[in-house]
Amino acid sequence: MGGCYSAMRSSASSGPSSGKRGTKKNKRQLRAPSVATTITIEECHDHRGSIDHSTHLNVVILGLPSDGSDFSSRYSLGQELGRGEFGVTRLCTDNQTGEIYACKAISKRRLRTEADYAEVRREVDIMRRVARGGVEERVVRLKEAMEDYEFVYLIMELCEGGELFDRIVARGHYSERAAANVFRTIVEVVQLCHEQGVIHRDLKPENFLFANTSEDSPLKAIDFGLSVFFKPGQQFTEVVGSPYYMAPEVLKRCYGPEVDVWSAGVILYILLCGVPPFWAENDEGIAQAIIRGKYTLEREPWPRVSENAKDLVQKMLDPNPYRRLTAKEVLEHPWLKNANLAPNISLGEEVRSRLKQFSAMNKFKKKALRVVASHLPSEQVNDIKQIFHMMDKDKNGNLTFEELKEGFQDIGEAVAELDVQMLLEAADVDGNGTLDCDEFVTVSVHLKKIGSDEHLTKAFEYFDKDGSGFIEVDELREALVEGDLGPNDQIIKEIISDVDKDNDGKISYQEFELMMKSGSDWRNASRRFSKAHFSSLSHKIFRGSDASLQDVKTQSQKIN
Numbered sequence: 001m002g003g004c005y006s007a008m009r010s011s012a013s014s015g016p017s018s019g020k021r022g023t024k025k026n027k028r029q030l031r032a033p034s035v036a037t038t039i040t041i042e043e044c045h046d047h048r049g050s051i052d053h054s055t056h057l058n059v060v061i062l063g064l065p066s067d068g069s070d071f072s073s074r075y076s077l078g079q080e081l082g083r084g085e086f087g088v089t090r091l092c093t094d095n096q097t098g099e100i101y102a103c104k105a106i107s108k109r110r111l112r113t114e115a116d117y118a119e120v121r122r123e124v125d126i127m128r129r130v131a132r133g134g135v136e137e138r139v140v141r142l143k144e145a146m147e148d149y150e151f152v153y154l155i156m157e158l159c160e161g162g163e164l165f166d167r168i169v170a171r172g173h174y175s176e177r178a179a180a181n182v183f184r185t186i187v188e189v190v191q192l193c194h195e196q197g198v199i200h201r202d203l204k205p206e207n208f209l210f211a212n213t214s215e216d217s218p219l220k221a222i223d224f225g226l227s228v229f230f231k232p233g234q235q236f237t238e239v240v241g242s243p244y245y246m247a248p249e250v251l252k253r254c255y256g257p258e259v260d261v262w263s264a265g266v267i268l269y270i271l272l273c274g275v276p277p278f279w280a281e282n283d284e285g286i287a288q289a290i291i292r293g294k295y296t297l298e299r300e301p302w303p304r305v306s307e308n309a310k311d312l313v314q315k316m317l318d319p320n321p322y323r324r325l326t327a328k329e330v331l332e333h334p335w336l337k338n339a340n341l342a343p344n345i346s347l348g349e350e351v352r353s354r355l356k357q358f359s360a361m362n363k364f365k366k367k368a369l370r371v372v373a374s375h376l377p378s379e380q381v382n383d384i385k386q387i388f389h390m391m392d393k394d395k396n397g398n399l400t401f402e403e404l405k406e407g408f409q410d411i412g413e414a415v416a417e418l419d420v421q422m423l424l425e426a427a428d429v430d431g432n433g434t435l436d437c438d439e440f441v442t443v444s445v446h447l448k449k450i451g452s453d454e455h456l457t458k459a460f461e462y463f464d465k466d467g468s469g470f471i472e473v474d475e476l477r478e479a480l481v482e483g484d485l486g487p488n489d490q491i492i493k494e495i496i497s498d499v500d501k502d503n504d505g506k507i508s509y510q511e512f513e514l515m516m517k518s519g520s521d522w523r524n525a526s527r528r529f530s531k532a533h534f535s536s537l538s539h540k541i542f543r544g545s546d547a548s549l550q551d552v553k554t555q556s557q558k559i560n
Contacts (some may be wrong), residue, residue: 055263059108061117062124062147071146071153077103086110092155101143104154109433112401119225120152126224127154129196138189139220140209161210161217168271176309179271180339185219186267187336190260191327193227199256202226203263204242205270230257243286244276246321251287258321261330265316269295272305277317293319306343308335381441387411388440398434460512470506471496 078091081102085109092103111117127142135173161167164182168174186208193200202223210217226240235255239246247262249255267275277295280286295317297310312335318324325333331552335342391399391407405420463471463479477492499507499515507515519520 049150059111060147061108061111061120061152062145071148071151075103075153075155078107078108083119086116087151091158100158102156102158104156106152106154107433108150108152109400122228123225124154126227127200130192130198130224132196137218138185138192138220141221156222157211157220159209159211159220159222161212161214164205164208164210164219167210175342175344176272176306177339177342177344178457179268180309180336180342182219183264183268183271184331184336184339186221186264187327187330189221190264191331193260194257194327196227197231198224198227199230199236200224200227200260200263202241202245203260203267204245205267243283244278246287246290247321248291248293249321251291256321258324259325259327261324262321264327264330265313268309268316269313272313273299273301273310287488293317304345306335308333309342310337384441385437389435391440399440400434404435456513456516457509459516460509463507463512469528470508471504476507 074091074095076095080091081089081091083089087104087106089102089104092101093099094101106120111120119169124142124145130139131141140159143155143157146153146155148297168178168182186203189208190200190203200221202225207223208219208220209222211220228236230236233256235254235256239250239253240262241250241259245263245266247255247259250259266277278286280289297305297313302310312325312330312333315325315333316330330336354362355496366410387407388399389395391403391410393403393406401420460471461467463475465475473496474491476496480492496505496507497503501511501514502508
């Protein structure tokens with residue numbers, strides 16, 4: 001690992017490789033406050049180099065924070081579109097022109113370290129850098145970035161055409177040719193990033209949206225939150241990304257831009273058959289499957305897929321990054337170079353169905369988890385609320401990160417700082433960077449594992465309306481529609497089929513319990529949790545061996 005380690009040390013000192021976001025000032029919209037109220041990052045450090053969170057709301061991130069009047073006078077926020085690790089994205093209307101945008105509001109309360117501040121700067125800088133690459137139609141446009149004492153605002157082009165998989169599912173005909181035309185855009189984004197010295201590091205279908213609802217709408221990349229600048233030959237060790245799409249060298253903690261081609265290859269595999277190439281019931285199983293690198297091109301619908309398409313999949317999912325195609329080589333591959341000549345024969349209804357199921361597979365589990373939380377005994381909730389009020393030092397009804405960390409120490413709970421942060425992010429439903437009492441109850445349930453078998457039973461009974469001892473199709477449909485989650489009947493049957501181990505068409509308590517205690521909701525998992533957890537798994541899998549990319553280099557030399 002020596003080469004990787006030294007590369008990371010040298011790059012960390014200069015900035016680009018140590019985080020996932022970037023910097024760019026906007027002189028037109030940001031107004032400077034008085035000197036007395038402006039505090040720089042350096043002035044917020046204590047003798048250990050950490051940040052004093054009593055002043056973090058005044059920290060300068062992009063350059064010139066205002067009191068908030070600039071943003072509120074210019075824009076009006078609307079409904080929530082989504083939420084991430086640091087903030088919430090909402091509809092945003094320009095009060096002067098009436099134009100509608102998407103606004104990502106990043107709460108400064110959720111930025112804990114100087115590295116977090118650097119990540120926000122990097123995201124802005126990368127979005128501007130990539131847009132300068134000349135193919136802005138492939139990347140969501142950042143209109144401007146603004147800052148006040150509580151939030152950093154990224155005002156972006158609004159993409160109203162929906163997610164990639166949803167568009168595919170909505171179409172009556174889905175063919176290899178359609179997959180090729182969509183996939184070309186994804187690879188063009190990868191090539192653009194690499195030409196601009198950027199590794200995306202989180203390529204997945206959810207990070208691509210159609211600009212509008214028209215049939216010929218452009219597909220755009222929307223999220224550069226984990227992206228990082230790189231120099232030729234530079235290697236990275238941070239385990240980041242989304243598990244299904246991680247390249248093996250990410251888990252080996254020594255990688256470069258080749259990881260984006262692997263992730264794009266996983267997307268291509270899913271586009272062609274509807275399921276991921278590497279699958280398991282839990283996170284360690286997924287990691288092990290990626291390392292083994294075994295996937296099938298034999299089962300349906302692969303016999304109907306062209307040899308050119310299968311050849312491209314294999315060359316993009318080569319476990320050796322030095323043999324793997326570059327983005328430029330992918331675009332020159334016969335299957336993509338002649339995308340309009342790819343077979344226009346339908347890949348089958350099963351592929352469309354699988355894509356929709358893959359997109360909605362965890363709705364059942366999410367609903368069940370909410371039911372578990374709602375059935376806690378009142379005495380347990382009251383005890384937890386008493387602890388909340390004790391931790392709430394300033395009695396404002398909310399716990400900050402510092403209050404939560406110190407509060408756990410005060411009650412004798414040995415909770416690591418990273419775990420406190422992960423718990424805060426997981427339970428902070430409104431995205432304001434603090435926990436109210438209800439959110440704290442959720443954290444405590446998770447920490448103390450209060451959700452026992454008794455509560456799983458309560459959750460099961462919530463779905464089992466007729467008390468038959470089984471969750472049936474009608475009952476699941478009713479429960480999911482109640483929560484505005486309702487997929488169609490076919491998807492509900494497929495969800496049941498996934499959980500129904502004995503194939504009797506319904507879910508027993510034992511099957512329900514197994515579902516709740518295995519697997520992970522990767523689409524909505526905290527990035528920080530995923531990073532920490534998979535980094536730990538990486539060490540576990542490769543404990544006692546040097547799993548650096550040097551091994552891969554040696555293997556490549558032997559092959560060549």
